[in-house]
Amino acid sequence: xxxxxxxxxxxxxxxxxxxxxxxxxxxxxxxxxxxxxxxxxxxxxxxxxxxxxxxxxxxxxxxxxxxxxxxxxxxxxxxxxxxxxxxxxxxxxxxxxxxxxxxxxxxxxxxxxxxxxxxxxxxxxxxxxxxxxxxxxxxxxxxxxxxxxxxxxxxxxxxxxxxxxxxxxxxxxxxxxxxxxxxxxxxxxxxxxxxxxxxxxxxxxxxxxxxxxxxxxxxxxxxxxxxxxxxxxxxxxx
Amino acid sequence: xxxxxxxxxxxxxxxxxxxxxxxxxxxxxxxxxxxxxxxxxxxxxxxxxxxxxxxxxxxxxxxxxxxxxxxxxxxxxxxxxxxxxxxxxxxxxxxxxxxxxxxxxxxxxxxxxxxxxxxxxxxxxxxxxxxxxxxxxxxxxxxxxxxxxxxxxxxxxxxxxxxxxxxxxxxxxxxxxxxxxxxxxxxxxxxxxxxxxxxxxxxxxxxxxxxxxxxxxxxxxxxxxxxxxxxxxxxxxxxxxxxxxxxxxxxxxxxxxxxxxxxxxxxxxxxxxxxxxxxxxxxxxxxxxxxxxxxxxxxxxxxxxxxxxxxxxxxxxxxxxxxxxxxxxxxxxxxxxxxxxxxxxxxxxxxxxxxxxxxxxxxxxxxxxxxxxxxxxxxxxxxxxxxxxxxxxxxxxxxxxxxxxxxxxxxxxxxxxxxxxxxxxxxxxxxxxxxxxxxxxxxxxxxx
Numbered sequence: 298x299x300x301x302x303x304x305x306x307x308x309x310x311x312x313x314x315x316x317x318x319x320x321x322x323x324x325x326x327x328x329x330x331x332x333x334x335x336x337x338x339x340x341x342x343x344x345x346x347x348x349x350x351x352x353x354x355x356x357x358x359x360x361x362x363x364x365x366x367x368x369x370x371x372x373x374x375x376x377x378x379x380x381x382x383x384x385x386x387x388x389x390x391x392x393x394x395x396x397x398x399x400x401x402x403x404x405x406x407x408x409x410x411x412x413x414x415x416x417x418x419x420x421x422x423x424x425x426x427x428x429x430x431x432x433x434x435x436x437x438x439x440x441x442x443x444x445x446x447x448x449x450x451x452x453x454x455x456x457x458x459x460x461x462x463x464x465x466x467x468x469x470x471x472x473x474x475x476x477x478x479x480x481x482x483x484x485x486x487x488x489x490x491x492x493x494x495x496x497x498x499x500x501x502x503x504x505x506x507x508x509x510x511x512x513x514x515x516x517x518x519x520x521x522x523x524x525x526x527x528x529x530x531x532x533x534x535x
Numbered sequence: 536x537x538x539x540x541x542x543x544x545x546x547x548x549x550x551x552x553x554x555x556x557x558x559x560x561x562x563x564x565x566x567x568x569x570x571x572x573x574x575x576x577x578x579x580x581x582x583x584x585x586x587x588x589x590x591x592x593x594x595x596x597x598x599x600x601x602x603x604x605x606x607x608x609x610x611x612x613x614x615x616x617x618x619x620x621x622x623x624x625x626x627x628x629x630x631x632x633x634x635x636x637x638x639x640x641x642x643x644x645x646x647x648x649x650x651x652x653x654x655x656x657x658x659x660x661x662x663x664x665x666x667x668x669x670x671x672x673x674x675x676x677x678x679x680x681x682x683x684x685x686x687x688x689x690x691x692x693x694x695x696x697x698x699x700x701x702x703x704x705x706x707x708x709x710x711x712x713x714x715x716x717x718x719x720x721x722x723x724x725x726x727x728x729x730x731x732x733x734x735x736x737x738x739x740x741x742x743x744x745x746x747x748x749x750x751x752x753x754x755x756x757x758x759x760x761x762x763x764x765x766x767x768x769x770x771x772x773x774x775x776x777x778x779x780x781x782x783x784x785x786x787x788x789x790x791x792x793x794x795x796x797x798x799x800x801x802x803x804x805x806x807x808x809x810x811x812x813x814x815x816x817x818x819x820x821x822x823x824x825x826x827x828x829x830x831x832x833x834x835x836x837x838x839x840x841x842x843x844x845x846x847x848x849x850x851x852x853x854x855x856x857x858x859x860x861x862x863x864x865x866x867x868x869x870x871x872x873x874x875x876x877x878x879x880x881x882x883x884x885x886x887x888x889x890x891x892x893x894x895x896x897x898x899x900x901x902x903x904x905x906x907x908x909x910x911x912x913x914x915x916x917x918x919x920x921x922x923x924x925x926x927x928x929x930x931x932x933x934x935x936x937x938x939x940x941x942x943x944x945x946x947x948x949x950x951x952x953x954x955x956x957x958x959x960x961x962x963x964x965x966x967x968x969x970x971x972x973x974x975x976x977x978x979x980x981x982x983x
Contacts (some may be wrong), residue, residue, distance in 0.1 A: 301714050304978065305700055305707035308932020308944075309714035316949040318932065326909075330941070333903035367868045367904055368564050401904055435813060459867075460903045461939030 316511040336465035341403040341433050353429040356380035360434040368385035384446040394427035394449035402457030409468040410455045416502040437471045444476025449510050452476040467492045472508050474518035484519035485533030540585035552597045557839035558582035559662045565827045567871035577825040587629025594655045600836045605787045611849045619651030632663045635672045642675045648893030657887040658845035669886040670922040674887040680775035680857045681816025682756045684722050684960040685751040687894050692957040693926035694948045696721035699937035703730045705743050711931050716972045718945035720929035722963035726758040738774040739759045745775040751974050754962040763803045770806050780821040785846030788834030804854050818857035825862045826868030826880050845887045858894035874911025881915045896926035901943040920951045
């Protein structure tokens with residue numbers, strides 16, 4: 298039955314120890330689970346994101362720690378008071394604001410966000426970019442408040458996705474036109490599963506640049522934008 | 536109506552029935568997130584004491600969600616069988632709990648009672664029960680359904696073979712099916728969660744399973760768990776649809792967030808029945824539920840998540856389904872925080888479903904951001920086995936590579952059957968006896 302494994306990444310053909318899963322396979326599962334668990338609790342390190350122009354700002358959501366973050370998604374969607382005050386003097390007239398948030402895997406952010414950000418920002422000539430913000434204990438919607446406070450036309454949130462057993466480092470990107478507190482998921486566009494074994498960095502960058510220029514040209518994001526994406530711009534297998 | 540209970544001079548007051556039920560609920564993160572949970576431990580017990588003294592009839596007089604604005608409430612109220620309810624209509628919730636545990640409340644008596652029970656009554660009594668009680672009562676109730684196999688017979692445990700693949704690759708899915716059948720899985724259904732919700736993809740997956748089934752004469756039923764409207768379109772285009780699936784919830788607004796209502800489910804039931812594909816019975820729908828779905832859609836109306844869940848079972852029972860399972864730990868730690876909460880919720884859901892007359896199974900599962908692991912799943916699996924659960928999931932190595940969560944493996948089902956002396960569905964068992972679950976040449980056939 299070993300040949301079954303050639304057809305799927307599912308855990309087929311494991312063999313048996315009595316009725317149970319053999320030890321070797323049990324430990325392989327435990328290793329994958331351990332990596333996914335570690336990814337959930339891996340702390341975000343702001344030093345990983347130095348060197349982005351014009352400057353970067355460290356922020357924190359209203360969720361005080363990981364335990365509260367996991368129980369209270371509402372708090373992860375809002376900034377704490379100190380972070381709001383940090384943003385007030387930075388308000389301007391920006392075409393786009395990039396936000397990095399740990400989400401459910403800071404590991405994914407560390408591994409994939411800097412390259413994606415470098416690749417995309419290098420190809421946005423003429424865009425007035427807000428300072429990069431980096432949010433600890435953040436969920437996707439925290440970008441709405443940041444974008445609104447900064448005065449950005451579009452906000453792009455790079456965030457760690459919920460780790461799977463075989464994908465502890467999967468990055469998601471969410472784009473929202475005219476960000477404001479209270480935007481719904483239907484008003485966003487998402488690029489998912491960005492990691493070496495999933496959607497490649499290059500393909501993700503192409504797609505994000507396409508979405509950003511379309512959003513700017515048509516002054517919208519979400520379902521209305523997604524419906525008219527050309528098939529060639531869609532990520533394959535995601 | 537306000538309710539209160541006095542303990543040693545302290546009066547605990549609960550403004551209405553919704554609040555009373557929520558505060559009597561065992562601690563769970565979803566009710567805390569919704570701001571409905573008891574504020575401290577003594578308040579929780581006081582609520583249970585007040586609930587124990589509440590007449591069951593109170594649920595007929597005080598709908599938790601208004602009749603005028605919620606079609607699930609209307610379904611519950613309009614279809615309650617008052618004659619079936621009559622034998623227990625004089626009891627309080629607490630007296631009901633004690634009576635359920637007596638030998639007089641036999642399986643046959645409980646089956647005859649089911650159409651008379653409102654789901655809120657089942658939810659209420661479960662809040663006064665320990666895990667042991669939930670198991671004791673549920674184990675008395677057998678709900679048997681048939682399509683090509685018979686699921687739910689005493690002494691049996693079935694499995695849904697769940698061969699998901701991240702890109703719906705036919706060979707990848709077939710490899711998981713072949714693996715599962717060889718490990719005696721699939722007698723409840725071979726059910727695929729598709730990555731794509733397109734009609735074409737749904738149809739090609741249905742043809743894949745049907746091709747295997749007919750070529751190897753396997754007594755199983757198939758299902759592709761796309762949205763019900765996608766399955767309806769597949770029926771119109773002539774696809775071999777066995778069971779029709781839909782996720783459901785316990786309020787009209789939560790069902791709307793799933794893109795369904797009772798009229799649409801009625802239409803799907805009708806269309807599926809007209810196909811007449813069931814060979815030994817016509818239980819034909821498959822529903823999945825789970826605590827927290829109403830709150831996550833902001834459609835809970837101040838009702839606690841376990842009571843919302845029980846109301847989903849009122850939707851399910853309208854359709855005499857083949858299969859119903861709670862996907863208990865899928866939703867994440869903001870609703871069920873850890874293994875303890877997942878285990879309790881799984882047993883509550885199984886109990887409430889069985890008491891309301893449903894063929895309950897359970898997806899014993901967790902996500903990677905919940906405080907849970909395989910040990911917790913082993914505990915819930917074994918408890919559900921002793922409670923007489925109709926079926927569990929069979930996922931290769933317990934790792935669903937499409938949905939990115941952990942469920943139970945083919946091996947887990949083999950272990951549970953072995954521990955408890957349970958067998959597969961009889962039709963499937965007879966096929967296994969002939970073939971040992973092997974499909975000679977199957978992969979070549981599929982990849983050709």
